[in-house]
Amino acid sequence: MKWRDVNNMRVKFAILPLLAFFVWTLTGEALAVKPSADTCYSCHSQLKKQFAQKTIHDPVGKGQCMACHNPHAANQDKFLKDEINKVCYSCHKGLAQELGRGHVHSVLLHDKCTRCHNPHASAHSNLLAKEANSLCLDCHEGVKKQLTFSYPIPPFREKKCLSCHQPHVSREEGLVRKKINRLCQDCHGIKCKSKGVSLAFALQNANCTNCHNPHASNKKGVFNPIAHQSFVDQKCEACHDTIVANKPLTTKLTGRTLCFDCHGNKKDMLSKIYVHAGGSKTCTTCHNPHASQDKGLIWKKEKWLCISCHADTDRREKASIEKQKGIRCTAIKEGKCSHCHDPHAANMPLYFKGDGVDICVSCHKREHSVSHPLREKSIDPRTNQPTYCTTCHGMHTAENKFMLYFDRKKELCIECHKRD
Amino acid sequence: MALMSGRIRLLLIVLVLCSIMPVFFALDLCFAQQKTPFALQVGFTQMEGMGKLKQIQGLFWSPAKNRLLVTDTGNNRLLFFGDSEGKFRFLSEFKSDKMALPISAVETSRGTIIVIERGAQGIISYNPETGERRGVLADGFPDASFFWPTRLALDDKDNLYVVDQGNQRIYIFDGNLTYKLHINSPEPRFTGFSAVAVAKDGNIIALEAQRGIVYVFDKEGKVINQFSKRGELRGETEFPVDIAVDGQGRIYVLDSHRHQVVLLDRNGNWQGEIGEKGWKEGKFIFPYRIEVASDYRLFIVDADNNRLQAFVPAGRAEQ
Known part of the structure; x- marks a missing residue:
């Protein structure tokens, strides 16, 4: 039955106050008069001084303390309305949506936004708790150590982490801004050669980090520290057929037979009950045949390599x-x-x-x-x-x-x- | 006012709960029925006359002989089980001095036993009556440089199906072990077959474990359907290791890391789940192999508990 069909005025008069009551009860809290920031500062006077910095969070500037805090009671520390990251995402909706679309900085998944950002005010841009690059290196100690290596790449030497990396989310692994080959080639061309033949034709779409460290190395050419001996000695012909410009690269033998040709002692594993990846014909599923950052010439850190299948x-x-x-x-x-x-x-x-x-x-x-x-x-x-x-x-x-x-x-x- | 709004919210919550409770009860009842379509018949790690099982790698139900062939890899032997005097019992053992780590075996209608032996890195055929042992499939099929047989299956015409993980193929041989055809990678991102089963209508059901995809091929090796994937949702599997197919074409996907079987109809629609994680009989820890008998009995290798368990459809158990 529609409203216009309700002819009985008495019924209408009975329903209207009821509706009004429901609206009042449900929206009463929202309509309640909120105290201004001055009410808060009357006790938290020291905060007002702390917030007078170069970058101020918008709600703080506007005196909207209650955008994030509940003035009376809360289930969260600091009288926050909700868990800290949820409070942030309630305004920064774009970032929240991006989280499901690619590789996410682990801090966002397992820690708080406030690990990097000051929620009120900061002397640094983007409300960062510290200057952006030193903030990164505070956690990424392994990378920080590489600053002492003999051959750092220029953006790394200058600690410009954000020139290559996204701070929150990226479609690319390692939170890099674009496909790694394009990112590198934005600054320099492909310099790799084999016996004077440029390999640019074969490496246009290759992931440069397969052989090179993206930050720094003690090896000239910024190569990864663990390398196949033939690769170090530049003896490409140990595994490859003679390399000719603009012709596809081929190997002397195929699949695991090429590896077993030198690593014959590994053949025994094929006689065991459980053979990983069902005796796959190639070793390169897990191993990088050229140079790696990790022992055993594996493509990535052991844990990440295993997780890539065993998620x-x-x-x-x-x-x-x-x-x-x-x-x-x-x-x-x-x-x-x-x-x-x-x-x-x-x-x-x-x-x-x-x-x-x-x-x-x-x-x-x-x-x-x-x-x-x-x-x-x-x-x-x-x-x-x-x-x-x-x-x-x-x-x-x-x-x-x-x-x-x-x-x-x-x-x-x-x-x-x-x-x- | 805050108190009033709180009461009204509470009232609304109660009203909503009251309205959805019957739905929950109905769903619960529905799931409970789909969770236990099978009842345990027997679970054992040893039976009289056979000693202890050790690392079972293969199961095969022989419809011609009406018995189960178990590949007892750790003991380098094959075992036969069947029904005798109304009970599921150990029947006999098949052993050969040269048998080296058998990992999958089938028995033809003529009694020939075909075995993949990891120690021999190939396929061996045995005649149990004469004791003759010979390597098979040495030639006749194309580009077998990485031939790495891992699983066998047999149809009711004794056609043999061999999973070759090295070349990511399934080879099909006729009853005389002559190469007929092979099934190649069905798509570019394919990572290899892990298990194969043959349905009564001749369709070939194969599992790509790494991506959790179940493929259905016709007799000529043409893909006619594919479904499921790795994941946590209904009908998906987290770490599939084996498949089986029953007389009605229903597909059983064994999910080792979820310690259960996912039951799908012939079109890949979810039908239910069987089993749960546990140590007591009827439960599994890292189940590894599955087989369905022609009478719809289900055999599951409960690997971490080192036992074999047989289940019968729940209706039959009640009878």
Whole structure:
């Protein structure tokens, strides 16, 4: 029934006040008179002085303290209306939308906006807590160390991080502003040569960081520190057919046979039960054949390399760490997957380097000397299998303290030790 | 006023909750039914006369012989299981001195056993009656320089399907082990087949584990459908390791990291999930292999618990 069909005036008169009451109750808070910033400054007088800086956050300048704070009560520290990042995104909506569209600065995902920005006022542009570039290097200590290397690239030497990187989100890995080859070629051409033949024809679309360090190196040519010996010696012909300008680059042998030609001892791995990536025909899925920043000539840091396929394990691990409020296992904390797992092949499930005791004992010698009986000395009644460290501890997924599958104060022991 | 608005909000919340509660109950009931379509028949790590299982790498249900062939890799042997006196039992063992790390095996209707042996890095055929052992598939198919067989499947006409992860292909051989054709990468971003199963209608169901995609090929190797991917949503899998297909064409995708089976219909529509993480019988920790018998019984290798579990459709269990 539509409003115009309600002929009975008495009904209309009854409904209208009710509607008015609802509107009043729901909007009353919004319409309430808000105190001005002066009311706040009457007590927080020192803040007014602190806020008198070069860059002032817009709401602060306009005296709108309550844009972010609740004057009476809050569930958040500093009387914030919501979690700090949500408060920021409530105005900076564009940034919030961008977060789902590419690579995101980990601070935005796991920390607060205030890690880099001062929410009120700052002596630096963009309300930054420090001058932009030194702010970056405060956290990225590994990169900071590279400032001492013999061959820094000019923007890095001048600490102009933002000339190549986006601070928040980028479509490109490493938060770089554009595809890495274009970014490099914006400043300089391709200088790579093999026996006098320019390789520019082959490297137009290559990722320069495959061989070069994007910041600095102690090697001339800003090459990555770990390099294949033939590459260091510029003996391209060790693996490649003779390189001819404008002709596709080819290798002397194909796939893993090329690698096994020198690394013959690695062939044994093909005879194991579990072979990573199902005996893929190429080693270059994980290994960079030229120069890498990481030991073993892997494409990226071990953890990131593994996660690129095993993202679900990383997600579970993060949830587990969050529930446990931190963990102590260094292999997991430092992303050293190969401490426990053999990255090539194994005869143990999950590519374990030993059984579910050996691997743990390699670090936890003391704990092992006083532990619950293990292996054949203790059979798990749930499965009739020998007990290993991994019977109770789940390295990537357990949610209880000490990486236990069950709470040691309530459930853990009685999983097996039940009263008959 | 604040108190009044609080009360009204509370009232509104209660009203909303009351209106959606029946929906939740209905959904819960619906999910509960789809969560447990199978009941445990038996779970074991050893049976009388066979010793302990050690790292099972392959399962094959032989419809001709009506028995399950288990590749007991860690013990370098093959085991047969079947129904006897109304119970699922260990039947016999097949062993050869030269057998080296068998990882997948099938049994033809004529009784020939075909095995992928990691130690031999190839495919071996055994005649259990004469004990004859011979390497097969040495030639006859194109460009096999990286031939790396990982899984076998067999259809009801004894055609053999071989997953070659080295060349990212599936080879198909006839009953005389003569090469017929092969299935190549279905698309440019393809990362390789991990498992294969053959449906009753002859369609070939293959899993690309790295991207979680299930492909359906016709008998000629032409892609006729593809579905699912890696993810957390319904019908997706986080770490698929194996597939199986039943007589009705339903596809079982084994998700090792989620410790369960995702059940899809022949078109890839989500039908339900089977199992959950756990140590007790009927649950799994990192399940690794799956097979469906012709009577719709489900066999699952519960790898981390080192046991084999058999499940029957829930309706049958009640009978």
